[in-house]
Every structure is written in structure tokens, then in C-alpha cells.
Amino acid sequence: MIFRKNMLVFISLLFCLPYQSWGAAYNIMQYGAKGDGITDDTKAFEEAWQELCNDVEPGSTLTIPLVNTFLVGPINFQGPCKSPNVHFEILGTIVAPEDPSSWNGCLAGAWLLFANVEGLIVDGGGTIDGRGNAWWTKSLTNALHFENCNGLQLRNLNHRNSPRNHIGLSRSSYSTISDLDIVAPAYSPNTDGIDISTSTQIQIQNLVIKTGDDCIALNNGASQINITNINCGPGHGISIGSLGINGGYNTVEGIYVKNCNFSGTQNGARIKTWQGGSGYARDITFENIELDNVFNPIIIDQHYCPNEIHCPAESSAVNVSNISYKFFRGTSRSRIALNFDCSNMIPCSGIYLDQINIISSVSDEHTTAYCNNAYGTISSTKPSATCLS
Template structure:
């Protein structure tokens, strides 16, 4: 397919057909600047672990292919339950695929991450339905790392982990129209694990709903790391029984803390605006910033998060967070002073 020199190279999975696909990698660069893959039918992964041979990190991988479009209305089924207690990785992985477009597909039961994007620019993802059982471990919907100018729009995600995770090296990410739940919400990070220097900036999350999720809008960084997370906006967010609606955690894994550590990923210029709905936990706003670095210019505006239980109050919790809060329920004293 990559050697075609005329027209747009095209691979089709016919509608009404089911194909068992062994682990496979499609590698470029391609001679054409456009490549089309139409998935009209159903692709399923082998359920026999031995069938994967030594390739246990990726099921379907695309690398170094620019102008790749995958659509067609079909289904990609990772049949991942056999892997959920094992060590595996991504179902569908794109590396260095600039100009990628992914739309109108169903993704089911990934062994781990359903879709992973790395080292790519100008990525457009829309109109997907991603599903894995609520208790399935590590079944992230979409993971983004070291990528820029990525849009994820109008997609339904029901997972056992993050609906979307935005990892280090990512910038100019737009997420809108996501229906998340169950799952662990939309997360920035985790960043700075094992003392790493990592950065994330220019992230916009808007017009998203979270139903029965463990978290909703979350930023998580490890103590001992370095770098920054900045210029991040969560706005027009709707909540239904979300356990932790707004959470900043600069101590993502408290068990890893080193006494006296003065290093942390710097967090600044983060806005939560027009966030409304119900919380399953009494702590609806949780801003846990590190003692050493803290968070600056944290802005909360037009927030109304009430308890799922009628008559019960919601509260906020702060540590070393600095900024402003306006028209916020529950009140956030550390930002309101």
C-alpha cells in the first residue's frame, strides 16, 4: 500500500465480514501523501495469548505514515479480557502519523489503551464510540503523548480508566463534545514520574459530560518530577454523580514521596469555568498542590457542584493553591481570600 504512486492508496475491510487479525505493524513513509483505510466490517484480536508471540505491546500499529485516514463505520474489537490481568499495552497505536484522521468507528474491549497517539502533529479524531467494562484495568480511551495540534471531538467513551489522558510533551490539544462515563475522566498526566522533566500546555477541554465517573477534570503530577503544566482550560462541563469532579494532585502517588523533596512539576494558568452538576463525594473540588512548588493562577468561575444526595453539602480542599474563585459552590477559601 505504501508503494503506490498513483491516486490514494486504499485498503478496505468489507461491511458484514469479521476478520481475525494477528498483531501487525504498518510502517512508512509512504510514497503518497494520503492513505485511506476503510473499516466497514469487524476486526477482532486473537484471544489466545500464544497467538501474539513476542508482540505484546501493540496489536495494530501505524508508524511514520502521513495523511492517514481511517473510517468506515465498522468495529475494532480487542477482545482484551484475557489481558486485563496480564502485562500488555496498546490496541491501536499511531506513532509519527502527521495529518491523521480517525472517525466513525467503534472500539471495544482493548487489552489496555484503546487508542494511543505519540509524536504526531495535526491529528483529528471524531465520532467514535469506545467501550470497555467499568472494572477493566488500564483500558484508557485515548492516550496522547508528545503530540501537538490534536482535536478529539464528539465521541462517547465508556472505559475502566481515563477516557482521555494527555501526557508529557503534548500541546495545543482541543477536546470537545465528549460523553465520558464510566471511567476516570479526562486527565492531564500523570507527569514527572521517576523524576522526569515533562511539559504540557495549551489544553482546552469544553462541552463535555461525565456520568458516574471516578474523576471528571483532573491534573496529576508526581512529586520529584520537573517541568510544567500550564495554560489549561476546562469549561462548560456537566456532571452526573462524578466522584471527584475537579481535582489537581501534585502528589499523584503519595507512596513515592521523598522526604524534603523540593522538586515538582510547576502548575500555572489553569481555569475551571462553568462546571455544573452532582458529586458522589463530599469533596467536590480538591486542589492538592505540593508544599515545595504549589500551583499559581488557578481560576475557578461559575462553578455549581452539589451532592448527589439531596440535602447533603459539598466542600472543597486546598493545599498551597493560589488564584481566584468567583461564583463558586462549594466555596474555595484558599482562592477566595
């Protein structure tokens, strides 16, 4: 290792380049992985991760090579690691066991779990395939989850057919998620693209998400989240919530969604809360949004109850305020293009509509707005939403 470092210094001086420590290079094949898509390579991944995580040299990389397909069972990639940053490079394909009975349980409800790893980079252009078809009647296991991984950079990967959520992020702040392609069939239940909770200062950009549920869901404790350039559909749109389930106190604030396209989705910009909860959803902006045949282009649903079973009226609710919708264009397949169904007890306030032009995708039909205990201001809005005032 000393010889290698000295050689890097010599090359840097020879070509007048600034020297940097690139870290050690590990390859999963060195640990006995077969990469044939049939042999269980879980042990090789566990051993390789331990060596990578124990390396004190900054920027060390574990590579999952191109062409190969690696069958891997549930793994906990546990930190903290000794280096301030580690690189998990996926060039090939990682696949999950197809039979749920062979998963032997999943820690924290995730197939691939990264926990307590600072400065983690996961990228490479490869594929993570949860092969979740057998799970879609059970829907208990996420494909990839990051817990307490501050400074995460997740980028340039393909995610396929998760048993449940494709990517989860919790207690992982100051992180970036970019340039991902996330796909599952439209009929696959609960296959959210990205779910975020208890995290702040997150950048999400340049994603294609086609799934059976929310493209992106922002849950309790999400704050200061910037979302840009998302192509969503099919799916359930970009959702704040659901919040307040089982009477819980939940908060989401400081959300900025910009330059996104929704095509054939159930929802576009959605806020959903359960009756009986408390807390707030506030300071949220959706701007420059394109809509193509979306059922609920703009919706606040404070009576969220997906199965319409055991949904009694409650006196408390999550407080929804300071919500802005700017520059929306496109078509709605529902007559009600603007739907503000707020709590009967606690109104939605500070709703702002500006430069909205949503027409019907159904011939000879006109769009309209609905308001229940919702208040705000409008400017150049079609359909007219005078019910807000």
C-alpha cells in the same frame, strides 16, 4: 490504470464535474483473507498494506468489507508510504487473538501499529475489538497506536475491549480524532480511551468513551489540544498526566476542554503529577462541563501515587499554573468537590474558577473545597473556594 483515469476524466467533463484522482481501490479479500473470524488473516493484511503503501496514486483505499470478521495478529503497518495520503477503510470487524500466547509479541507494545505514515485516514464505521479480557491481569499491550503519523484523520469507528489503551497517539501532530465509540467494562484496568504524548495541534471531538480508566489522558509533550463534545463514563475522567514519574521532566500546555459530560466517573477534570518530577502543566482550560455523580469533579493531585507504596515526600514538583475552570454544573458523590492538593514546595498558581455550581449527589450532604498550597481567584463558585486566596 491509464484507461481508468481517462474514463474518470471523460465522466467529469460529461457531467461538468471537477476531475480528481480518487486513487486505486484495494479489498482485503483479494489477498486471501477469509473474514470468518476464525482463520488467521494476518498475512493478507500485511500483503494488502504493502501494496497500498507502495501505490504512488493519492487517495488509494484499502477496504475491510462489511459483514465479515477478520482475525488478525499483531501487525506493524509501516511507512513512509509513496502517496501523500492513504485510506484504511474499516467497514467490517477486526478482532485480536483471544489467547495472549498466540500474539507472538507486539511491536512497540501495540496490536495494530501504524508508524511513519503521513496523511493517513482510518474510518469506515466498523469495529476494532481487542478482546482484551485475558490481558487485563497483564495489561501490557495497546490495541491501536499511531507513531509519527502527522495529518492523521481517525474517525467514525467502534473500539472495544482493548488489552490496555484503546488508542495511542505519539509524535503525530496536526491530526483529528472524531466520532468514535469506545467501550470496555468499568472493571477493566488501564483501558484508557485515548492517550496522547509528544504531539501538537490535535482536535478531538464527538466521542463516547466508557472504559475502566481515563477517557482521555494527555501525557508528556502534549500541546495545543482541543477536546470538545466528549461523553465520558464510566471511567476516570479527562486527565492531564500523570506527569513527572521517576523524577522525569514533563510538559503539557495549551489544552482546551469544552462541552463535555461526565457520568459516574471517578474524576471529571483532573491534573495528576508525581512528587519529585519537574517541568510544567500550564495554560489549561475546562469549560462548560456537565457532571453527574462524579467522585472528584475538579481535582489537582500533585501527590499522585496510585498504590500508595514507596511514595516519599520530595522537594521538587511539576509546576502547575494558569488553570481555568468555567461553567461547571452537576453533582458530586464526594463531599470535596473542588480538590487542589498541590506540592508542599511548589504551589499551584493562577487557578481561576468562574460559574461553578456543584452540589452533592448524597442527600443532606453539602460539597466543600480543599486547598493545599494552591492560589487563584474565584467568581460565582459553589462550593465556595475562598481557600484559594
